[in-house]
Amino acid sequence: MYADITRTSTLVLGIGNTLLSDEGIGVHVLHYLQHHHELPNVEYLDGGTLSFPLATAIENHQNLIVLDAAQWHESPGTIRCLQNEAMDQFLSKPSLSVHEVSLVDLLDIARLTGYFPKQRALIGIQPDILDWGDSPSPVIAQVIPNVVQHTLELIKHWHAHDDTH
DSSP states (O other): OTTOTTSEEEEEEEESOTTBGGGGHHHHHHHHHHHHOOOTTEEEEEEETOOTTHHHHHHTEEEEEEEEEOOOSSOTTOEEEEETHHHHHHHTSOOOOOSSSOHHHHHHHHHHHTOOOSEEEEEEEOOSOOSSBSSOOHHHHHHHHHHHHHHHHHHHHHHHTOTTO
16 A cells, blocks of 8 residues: 555654663654754654554554664674665564564554555664664764765655656
8 A cells, every 4th residue: 555645654763762872763864854854754763672552553554764773793883774675674573672573563554554655775884883772872972964864765766756746
């Protein structure tokens, strides 16, 4: 049901535990976007450590951008953007997630209900420190502007090619 024009355009979902330093980077980036980049047809949502009610929010949007810490096995602060099938493949790998449910579970619910996001992306940041702390480590804090820029460019690209507007 990709062409359902009652669905709003893009959901930016920040996930992570903000009590575990860099694990919360997705939520920290989301809060920055909320305060500095209010955009039409974009909803920002703090998904925390994920839960089943988020499935409804995902289903209500044609596009989905997930901001999260990701284990790339690279240097801290490495940013990668995986879109569509590449995102699905990455998420299908076994993980050591501390989230209540996995993002795969939420996307499977959307797939089963017929409201799977037309475009989806994971913008993942390689964490440095995963220990108690309510803010990102210095190296991760420095990449927040780059993550914001990636997010804004993706939204701009998707909305420029969105046939419902």
